[in-house]
């Protein structure tokens with residue numbers, strides 16, 4: 231029996247409502263449209279979406295490295311994927327040797343996916359970075375090979391927001407200095423320049439995922455909130471948007487930075503901005519190390535214009551854990567900053583909680599499932615984000631075409647010459663720089679149609695990766 235014959239046999243046998251892998255009510259799988267909010271659609275999709283199989287592949291093999299969360303392993307295995315799980319990172323040579331056997335790989339920050347690795351990854355469709363950043367992946371090599379890359383940029387927002395609350399309490403009570411003194415046997419009971427949070431004004435710079443969560447938490451502590459953002463944003467609770475950064479700096483008792491690292495945000499808090507802050511106000515930076523000019527901050531601390539600061543991020547951070555890893559060789563002002571009063575320094579742990587790791591596991595594994603099962607690229611960092619409503623269980627003779635191609639003139643004409651004579655139920659395409667991605671559902675195709683469409687599309691000049699799901 232050919233692959234295509236199996237396709238239709240398996241469709242009718244496999245995709246009854248009872249067996250469909252998405253049909254379990256307890257599954258945390260996000261619906262194919264990527265939405266996490268539309269629970270009604272989710273319910274509808276769980277009943278009707280047909281989980282698709284890949285044409286020309288007996289099973290999907292996934293390599294998971296670096297001890298990604300067990301929740302992720304469970305979600306992927308429940309989808310019927312073959313999952314190989316390893317706790318450590320692999321070297322480039324090891325990857326080059328073995329990556330050819332896998333359709334997907336999940337990594338955290340230590341595994342480097344280089345051009346060499348992608349060149350050896352003949353079957354690779356998708357990469358899941360079970361972390362925030364994607365610096366460890368050569369995104370341009372991934373894109374050239376038609377491999378989509380997903381990450382989880384916002385799963386740790388709550389963890390960061392909670393840390394800021396803790397830091398505000400610690401700064402306003404000089405808690406870390408008192409605790410440090412007690413470790414050395416010093417009893418120093420003071421109340422001067424120690425304050426409650428209640429009634430104080432928190433200024434949030436960047437009212438995105440973290441800033442807005444922080445806003446809600448701070449209000450529940452009895453604080454008032456003002457925020458500054460480059461875009462007008464709906465305030466949560468009783469917060470209000472400041473007209474300018476200067477207005478926020480001059481009014482706030484606490485200033486907490488939550489902007490991304492961009493050319494415009496590099497060094498955005500310097501001598502001038504610090505001088506605009508209220509005397510005795512506190513500065514907190516859990517965003518990116520380059521946003522605050524640390525030498526200027528040290529001067530503001532020395533003069534006691536600033537009442538204290540909490541920093542979780544630095545312009546240069548050690549590559550690995552270790553005693554004395556954070557020193558003047560790394561950042562020339564390190565020891566001066568360490569010696570100031572009421573300074574809390576943490577090693578980039580804002581998002582480092584078990585809850586965040588679990589949330590990352592669920593988010594990234596769901597993104598992998600959506601891409602592998604439905605071709606949906608919503609949330610990909612290197613691909614145009616393309617989504618198409620699913621093929622239903624009733625549509626057993628329908629296939630989905632996933633066509634990753636060069637964004638070049640005539641590409642879609644060539645596709646339409648091949649599929650144009652078939653019944654194309656729905657079709658969508660988008661591009662991102664040099665790459666474009668098309669999803670199309672075709673109904674009433676025969677076994678030989680599938681073979682023919684796959685073969686001819688794979689040979690089109692613009693094709694990078696052609697995949698058929700049935």
Ligand SMILES: NC(=O)c1ccc[n+]([C@@H]2O[C@H](COP(=O)([O-])OP(=O)(O)OC[C@H]3O[C@@H](n4cnc5c(N)ncnc54)[C@H](O)[C@@H]3O)[C@@H](O)[C@H]2O)c1
Nearest residue numbers: 436437438439440459460488489490491516517518580581
């Ligand atoms: N310390 C940690 O472990 C940790 C963990 C997660 C995120 N982060 C960092 O926190 C920061 C915020 O993350 P997020 O998830 O809230 O990001 P986000 O993209 O959801 O929000 C950022 C907000 O900043 C605004 N913004 C951009 N440029 C601005 C400017 N010049 N002035 C004012 N506002 C500006 C944007 O409009 C947006 O609303 C990022 O730098 C991120 O890398 C750190």
